[in-house]
Amino acid sequence: MMNGILDEDRRKRLRMLEERIHDPRGIGNIDSLLDTVQALYADCDHPSVKKIKNIEMYINRCE
Structure with missing residues (x-):
């Protein structure tokens, strides 16, 4: 019973997210x-910032 509730809740949240992504006027x-994502990549693509481990991993993943 609990799995059915979680699955339906997940479907509802997924539908809501899809609607927001497809709304051309939405934020x-x-x-x-x-x-x-492009702006974040551009901001992180700087030698002094690339030294931070998480940012280095992000830049490598995006390249």
Whole structure:
């Protein structure tokens, strides 16, 4: 019984997320999210910041 509740809750949250991503006027649309990732990458792609382990791993993953 508990698994059914969790699965339905998960489906509901997934549907809500998909709606937000596809909404061209929404703050969390796919274009906005991609712009954010590109800006984060550009900000992290600096020699003094790349020395931080988590940022180095992020930059390597994006390349």
